[in-house]
Amino acid sequence: MALAKSQARAAILAARRSLSRQVRDREAAQLAAHLVALLSPGTIACAYIPVGSEPGSVALVEDAAARDVTVLLPVARNDDQGTPLPLRWGRYEPGRLVRAPFGLREPSPPWLPPEAIADAAVVLVPALAVDRDGARLGRGAGFYDRTLPLADPAALLVAVVRDEELVERLPAEPHDVAMTHALTPQRGLVALRRRTQSATPWE
Known part of the structure; x- marks a missing residue:
């Protein structure tokens, strides 16, 4: 399964990198x-600032904030052993993003704890495919x-992908939290069947 996921990641990332700036900008505008x-x-919504060829844009986040939506952005860190920690969250304020590890941009401190995701009605999740x-x-x-199990069970968990990245079947593991929806440039918000999953949290 690990090999299959690795191959899928490589293929999707290569396809994204091959897109022209014009296509990326058009799809970002459609998503917004x-x-x-x-x-x-x-x-309250959790969102993210795209990195590299990820679908979306800073404008998408700015538009949401301008419409009186409280936008929380992720703060990603590892522990002293290099293990990823659950995401913390910072409130988006225009013009106040700073450079962060992993090539990300994030809000300046103070940050909210991982449990702040439970206040969000919508969680936009970066994805390579769903x-x-x-x-x-x-x-x-x-x-x-490590973070999505803390979300409100009633929240919309929305994977943001290109239209070609909404597929029929992907490998899944017991700890995976299923998305409720996909958001694509042409199809918009697409409800997903949401498979039955284990209640066992990530260990």
């Missing part, structure tokens, strides 16, 4: 337009695997 209907003023049953293929670091 779909998000307007998803996030209501006064709500299947019709909600299985998500990430980059393999494990930050979201």
Whole structure:
């Protein structure tokens, strides 16, 4: 399974890197337009700032914040042994992002604890692919695997992917938290079947 995931990651990343800037910008604008209907003023949402060829844009986050949505962005760190910790969260404020480990940009401190994800009605999750049953293929670091079990069970867990990255079947493991929806440039918000999963948390 590890080899299959590794091969899938490599293929998807190669496809993303081959896209022109024009295509990336068009798809980012489409995602932002779909998000307007998803996030209501006064709500709390967890989002992310895209890295490299990831779908999305800073403008998407800015648009949400401008509509009176409280946007929380992830703060990723490892412990002293190099093991990923559950994500902490910082409130997005325009013009106040700083460079962070792993090539990320994040809000300046103070940060909220991992449990702050439970206040979010919508959690936008970066993904390389997601299947019709909600299985998500990430980059393999494990930050979201350790954080998503803390989300409100009623929250929308939305994998943000390109249209070609919404697939029929991906390998899944017992600790994986299934996505409830996918968000793609052309299809918009797509409800997923969400497979039955183990209640056992990540260890």
